[in-house]
Amino acid sequence: MILADKIIDLRKKNGWSQEELAEKLGVSRQSISKWEGAQSVPDMGRIVQLSELFGVSTDYLLKDSLELPSPAEDASGDSPVRTVGMEEANAYLRARESGAARTALGVMLCILSPILLIVLTCAQELRRVSLTAGQAAALGLTVLLLLVGCAVALFVTESIRVSRFAYLEKESIETLYGVSGMVRERREQFRPVYSRQLTLGIVLCVIAAVPLALAELFLGDDLSVALGVGATLLTAAVGVLLIVRVAIIQGSFQVLLEEGDYDREAKLDRRRYGDLNAIYWALVTAVFLIWSFSSSAWDRTWIVWPVAALSYGAIFGVVKALRRRNG
Secondary structure (H helix, E strand, C coil), X not given: CCHHHHHHHHHHHCCCCHHHHHHHHCCCHHHHHHHHCCCCCCCHHHHXXXXXXXXXXXXXXXXXXXXXCCCEECCCCCCEEEEECHHHXXXXXXXXXXXXXXXXXXXXXXXXXXXXXXXXXXHHHCCCCCCCHHHHHHXXXXXXXXXXXXXXXXXXXXXXXXXXXXXXXXXXXXECCCHHHHHHHHHHHHHHHHHHHHHHXXXXXXXXXXXXXXXXXXXXXXXXXXXXXXXXXXXXXXXXXXXXXXXXXXXXXXXXXXXXXXXXXXHHHHHHHHHHHHHHHHHHHHHHHHHHHHHCCHHHHCCHHHHHHHHHHHHHHHHHHHHHHCC
């Protein structure tokens, strides 16, 4: 591959037009066009600029036979350091932003799924609906399974859609020139939205129990309490929807900047404990479903999820501490 082809290839990988590359180098678009058309060759000063801009060596640019080097090993030697250009970074941010709402909706549907079952079962026991116990349970359970099925479909399709970016959350990366600045700028633009929706989501989750408390305090009958449970789950579901959506988008910035839960040490832990993490949440789901179906206490079994979330940090903290202690 000759220099002209390498410039074209690297420019396109970064998602830049000839005008954008010319602006970054301080030259005219015609100069870029001539370089890419092999009509002229940039001087050594521009070659150095190009190597820094694209994150490659000058040898790679100048030697026709030299191919782009394979990813280098990171400092720990555990995984390759992969290079992320502007085009890939923008594609990842777009995918996570558009997918955040779908994932959040899936979580919301899971929380809403038992409401009809709770209300119908209670209404049937009080003879408020002309359904048998079996019919009420069957209808409520059907809606529950449909909502959970829709949620699972959303999770699976979203997982498949962003699977090409999975390495960003697991492997060490190096961003090319301009990527980190672009990500930080977009994060700053998103910060007001993040603060507002996260605050509102937390407030809704905190006050979610108010409808249930009011129903028990002022009305007291079983159907009112069941409706209170439904209102509580609905309020909590909206709060969780807001929290999950903005958390996913905020997390996408952290992934590209390798900050917070996605710094290199955290990524290494994610690779080490990925299977254990999957087993943990599978067991939590099993406990939730078994307890819920065996007791029909859907108004209480939701407590499994916040308890599991709080326990998660403690359990994996102990696991990491023991691993470091044992060397």
